[in-house]
Amino acid sequence: MTLSKFIKEKRKSTGLTQPELAEKAGVGLRFIRDLEQGKESLRLDKVNQVLKLFGFKVGAIPLIKDENEKS
Template sequence: MMVERRRALGLRQADVADLAGVSERFVRELESGKPSVRLDLLQRVLDVLGLELLVQVRSAGASRP
C-alpha cells in the first residue's frame, strides 16, 4: 500500500525520505517489508504519505504469531 500511495503522489523514495526526515534506505527497507522499525520513524513516513496506522483488538478466535 505504501508504494502505491507514494507513486500516486508522484514521489520518489528520496522525496519521501527528505520530507519525513529519514534516510532513503529506511524508506526502501520499509517498502520491502522490513520486519522491525522504529514506530516514530514509521509515523513520519505515514504522515508524508497521508496514511495512518490503525490498531485493533483481535477477535477471540485469532491465532497468535
C-alpha cells in the same frame, strides 16, 4: 494490503521517488527502502513519520484483526 505496499502505492500516486519521500518525511533513504521492502523490525515512530505525509498513522487503534492476511 501490507504496510509496505501501502506506502509504495501512496508514494507512486503522489509522483514521488524514494529519495524525495525520504527527504519530505525526514528519514533516511535506507529506511524508505527497508519499509517498502517489507522489513518488519522498523521503528514505529519512523514509520509514523512517513505515514503522516499521507495523513495516516500506525499506533492508533482499532487495528485490523489478524486473520492470516496474506501478502
